[in-house]
Amino acid sequence: MTSNEAPGTDDSASKVGSLPFDVTKAHQARSYDYLLGGKDNFAADRAAVDEQIKIYPDLVFTMRANRAFLGRAVRYLVGEVGIRQFLDIGTGIPTAGNTHEVAQALAPETRVVYVDYDPIVLAHARALLDSSDSGATEYIDADLRDTGTILAQAANLLDFTKPVAVTLLSILHAITDADDPYSIVATLLDAVPSGSYLAISHAGPESFTAEAREKLMDSTRRTSLQQYTLRTREQVARFFDGTDLVEPGLVPVEEWRPDPGARAEGKSVYWCAVGKKR
Amino acid sequence: METVVPSGETPDAGPEESPAEATVLRMLLGAQLRRLREAAEISAEKAGYEIRASRSKISRMETGRVGLKLRDIEDLLTLYGVTDEKQRAKVITLASRSREPEWWTQYNDILPDWFETYLGLESAAVTIRNFETQFVPGLFQTEDYARAVTRLGHQTAPEPEVERRVRLRVARQDILSRPRPPRVWAIMDEAVLRRPVGGAAVMHTQLLRLAETAQQPGVRLQAIPFARGGHAAASGSFSILRFKERDLPDVVYMEQLTSAVYLDQRADVEHYLEIVNQLSGEALTPADTVRFIEQVIKET
Numbered sequence: 001m002t003s004n005e006a007p008g009t010d011d012s013a014s015k016v017g018s019l020p021f022d023v024t025k026a027h028q029a030r031s032y033d034y035l036l037g038g039k040d041n042f043a044a045d046r047a048a049v050d051e052q053i054k055i056y057p058d059l060v061f062t063m064r065a066n067r068a069f070l071g072r073a074v075r076y077l078v079g080e081v082g083i084r085q086f087l088d089i090g091t092g093i094p095t096a097g098n099t100h101e102v103a104q105a106l107a108p109e110t111r112v113v114y115v116d117y118d119p120i121v122l123a124h125a126r127a128l129l130d131s132s133d134s135g136a137t138e139y140i141d142a143d144l145r146d147t148g149t150i151l152a153q154a155a156n157l158l159d160f161t162k163p164v165a166v167t168l169l170s171i172l173h174a175i176t177d178a179d180d181p182y183s184i185v186a187t188l189l190d191a192v193p194s195g196s197y198l199a200i201s202h203a204g205p206e207s208f209t210a211e212a213r214e215k216l217m218d219s220t221r222r223t224s225l226q227q228y229t230l231r232t233r234e235q236v237a238r239f240f241d242g243t244d245l246v247e248p249g250l251v252p253v254e255e256w257r258p259d260p261g262a263r264a265e266g267k268s269v270y271w272c273a274v275g276k277k278r
Numbered sequence: 279m280e281t282v283v284p285s286g287e288t289p290d291a292g293p294e295e296s297p298a299e300a301t302v303l304r305m306l307l308g309a310q311l312r313r314l315r316e317a318a319e320i321s322a323e324k325a326g327y328e329i330r331a332s333r334s335k336i337s338r339m340e341t342g343r344v345g346l347k348l349r350d351i352e353d354l355l356t357l358y359g360v361t362d363e364k365q366r367a368k369v370i371t372l373a374s375r376s377r378e379p380e381w382w383t384q385y386n387d388i389l390p391d392w393f394e395t396y397l398g399l400e401s402a403a404v405t406i407r408n409f410e411t412q413f414v415p416g417l418f419q420t421e422d423y424a425r426a427v428t429r430l431g432h433q434t435a436p437e438p439e440v441e442r443r444v445r446l447r448v449a450r451q452d453i454l455s456r457p458r459p460p461r462v463w464a465i466m467d468e469a470v471l472r473r474p475v476g477g478a479a480v481m482h483t484q485l486l487r488l489a490e491t492a493q494q495p496g497v498r499l500q501a502i503p504f505a506r507g508g509h510a511a512a513s514g515s516f517s518i519l520r521f522k523e524r525d526l527p528d529v530v531y532m533e534q535l536t537s538a539v540y541l542d543q544r545a546d547v548e549h550y551l552e553i554v555n556q557l558s559g560e561a562l563t564p565a566d567t568v569r570f571i572e573q574v575i576k577e578t
Contacts, residue, residue, distance in 0.1 A: 023552060039520060039528055042548050123558035127463055127498045 016143045019225060021119040026224040028174060029118040033093045035063040040093050040120065048223035055215045056208070061266030062253070066170050066201050067097070069253040069272055073199045074102040076246075076257060076274070077165045083197060084110045085164045087154055087188070089144050090171030091116040094128045099167065104135045111136045113154045117143040144171060145179050147187045165197040170270070172239065173203040174226045185239045194277050200239055201253050201272040205230035208269070236271045243275030301398025302521055303376035305342030309525045310369060311354060312340040318358040328357045341542060343395065348373055385446045388439060396538060399529055400460075401453050405520040407554050408464040412473065412515065414484055415464045417451050418491045423484040424448060426476030454494070463498040465557050471501060471574045482578065489571045492564065500561035501570050518550055 019027065026048035034041040034049050053059050077083040084107055088099045091114040100112035114125055114137065125139040138157045142149045151160075158164055166188050175181040189198060205213055213230070220228055237250050248256065250273040254264040315325055315336075322336040329350040338344045351373050355366050382389060382397050389397075400406065408415050413427055424447040428440050435443075453460060471488075474481040492499040517531045530541040530550045541547055562570055 021552070021556065023548065037524060040551070042552075043544065119559055120555050123555035126563045127500060127558055 016145045018117045018119060018122075018141060018143070022225060026220075027118055027120065028170075028224070028226045029092045029116065029121050031224075032063060032170070033095065035060055036067060036095055038093060038095055040124070044223065048219065051219050051223065052216060055212055055219065056269070058266040058268065061264075062203075062268035062270055063170075065252075065254040065264070065266070065268045066270050066272075067095075069201055069256055069270075070099065070167070070169055071097050071102050072257055072259065073167070073272075073274055074099050074165075075106065077197055077199070078103045078106045078110060081197065081276075083163055083165045085158045085162060086110065086112045086167060087115070087150075087158065087164055087192075088112060088167045088169075089115040089150065089188075090169060091121055091125060091129075091139070092170075093121055094124050098129060100129060100135065100137045107135075109135050111138075111157050113138045113140060113157050115140045115142055115144070115150050115154075117141065144168075144175065145184060147184055151188070151191050160191055161193060163195040163197070164192040165199060166192065167199045169199065169201045169272075170203075172200060173228045173230060176227065176229050182238060182241075186241070189242060189277060192277065196277045197274060198240060198243055198277065199272070199274045200236065201270045202236045202239075203228060203230050203269050204232055204236065204271045206232065206269075207267060230269075231271075233271055236273070240273060240275040243277050245273050245275045249273060300376045300378055301342065301395065302402035302523070302526065303372060304345060304398075305521070305526050306523060307346075307351075307369065307372045307376055308340040308342040310372070311351070311358075314355070314358040314360060315340075320358060325354060325357060329353050343540075345377060346373065382446065382449075385442065388442055388446070393538065395540070396531055396533075397450065399519050399531070400450065402521060403460050403519040404522045405461045405463065407518040407520070408462070408516075409466075409554060409557055410464065410470050410515045411467045412469060413475065414470055414488060415462070415466070416447055417454060417462055418464070418488055419447060419451075420480070420484050420487050421448055422480045423476050426480055430475075454497075459496050461496050461498070463500075463558075465500045465502065465554070465561050467502050468504045471571060472578075474578070478578065482575065485571055485575045485578070489568055489575065492568045492571065498564045499567050499571075500558060500564060501567045502557065502561045503570065506560055516550060518547070518554060 023042040024044055026045045030041040030045040031049050033039075034045050049059070074086070077086075086099055086103060091098075099114070100110065103110040103112060112129075112135070114129055116122065116125065116139075122139070122141050129137050129139055136157055138154075140150060140153045142153070144150070154160075168185065172181050172185070175184065185198070185200075189196070208216065208230075217228075220226075233250060240250075250271055252268050253270040253272045254266075254268050256272050256274075258264070315322070321333075322340075323333045326333045326336045329346075331350070335344065339346050348370060351370065352366070355369060360366055360369070382394065406417070413419075414423060416424075419427065421444060425440065425444045428435075428443045428447070432440060432443065454462070471485065476484075488499070491497055515532070519529045519531065521528075527542045527544060528547045528551070530539075530547050532539045532541075541550070561567070
């Protein structure tokens with residue numbers, strides 16, 4: 001199942017550029033905030049999420065597991081691989097354990113460029129995501145599909161002759177096939193040198209019954225500004241063309257290098273992997 | 279509004295613990311009593327009748343605005359069918375702890391009740407967001423600036439009273455130097471930086487302090503230059519206080535001449551969150567704001 005499940009009929013959602021500040025429809029960033037226990041969300045976000053949790057109770061677990069994956073992946077990239085530059089696209093509303101905090105706690109000189117297109121993220125990020133003394137953090141207000149703008153502005157802070165980790169967590173499923181997410185990821189990978197890394201988490205359809213899937217899609221069509229395209233494990237794997245996946249490969253987010261002693265309290269629907277560019 | 283997300287603490291990037299202030303304990307107590315009442319499907323009217331109080335008193339109590347006699351709380355628990363001794367004891371303990379005196383009780387003679395409430399909320403908050411159209415936010419005022427503001431509001435007050443008011447204002451700033459200070463995120467109209475409250479010399483020192491404060495960890499200042507045109511807050515100054523506890527809603531606070539308005543209904547709060555987010559998007563970044571303040575200092 002791919003784009004045939006995603007309606008893509010909402011013109012405003014497929015136009016490249018910043019999202020409108022709309023509190024009558026659920027936004028992904030604010031819904032995510034609600035799922036993580038934050039207070040920067042609105043009635044429409046909560047209503048949409050509550051409806052979706054009824055269809056899929058492990059949604060809360062999935063989002064928390066995804067956030068935890070972010071932390072482990074960044075720690076791995078900074079601590080074990082030695083990456084000092086991040087291009088984090090799909091920042092979301094800042095919460096505990098943002099990429100630059102995790103990274104700069106290990107290596108204060110790490111540079112992080114955040115990218116998002118939601119005005120609520122812009123409001124928070126400009127004020128809250130500032131850098132440690134030696135490192136640096138920038139925020140770019142741009143749509144993932146506008147890779148030209150992203151790469152041009154990111155070059156102000158990042159040195160594209162040195163390895164960069166590109167992180168695309170919980171964002172590519174908001175890109176329909178019509179917008180060719182594979183070429184978006186390829187363009188980003190082309191801009192970084194060999195030895196760079198790509199980290200992705202992405203919602204998959206495998207754990208849903210056909211009925212639950214249809215219900216979820218129907219729910220987001222009615223309630224949400226962004227529409228989602230679930231992609232299978234094989235489809236997610238294709239994003240990593242040109243990279244070698246690090247252990248343990250492409251797995252559910254809670255199974256990617258779990259902390260010792262950690263026990264998953266649910267089953268997520270997110271695939272994830274980290275790949276090293278050849 | 280009911281949430282189905284498992285309860286836990288707000289993973290705000292702010293401090294992990296705020297002091298167990300009486301005000302916030304009262305709010306927590308109120309939230310618990312409301313949950314128990316709703317679970318027992320008892321109306322606020324009926325609950326009020328049980329303790330010879332009005333419906334609105336129950337509602338003020340459930341939002342933590344007023345305290346309650348321990349005896350009344352016991353009666354309410356019985357009415358709500360809470361018979362388990364352990365569960366009752368928990369609620370009663372919370373109620374007793376919420377009755378301990380606060381540091382500002384020594385200023386009772388000059389403190390109107392509505393401001394006392396604010397002090398409680400302010401010292402319990404983990405995040406204070408603030409939009410100011412006229413004055414430097416209270417938490418960042420120098421003593422001289424605070425004195426000038428106080429005199430504006432209390433022109434006939436005798437000198438000792440003015441001094442006590444100034445000391446109270448300055449004492450509030452202690453929350454910024456406590457072990458886990460709140461995050462203060464203030465947005466100021468350019469007018470705040472230009473209006474020489476207390477005269478040029480006082481304002482000059484105040485601006486220097488502001489530029490310094492702006493670089494403290496946990497403090498975010500954003501200015502909105504005149505050049506940015508009309509901004510989103512036709513409303514005037516307000517503050518939004520956020521608490522660590524998941525159960526506690528954000529509270530919007532607006533000071534008026536002789537009283538204050540508190541909003542904690544979600545629809546109202548969300549309206550202000552929307553505005554403050556827009557303002558934040560329109561305003562200069564914290565780094566540019568420091569440069570902007572330095573520019574204003576040079577020009578004045």
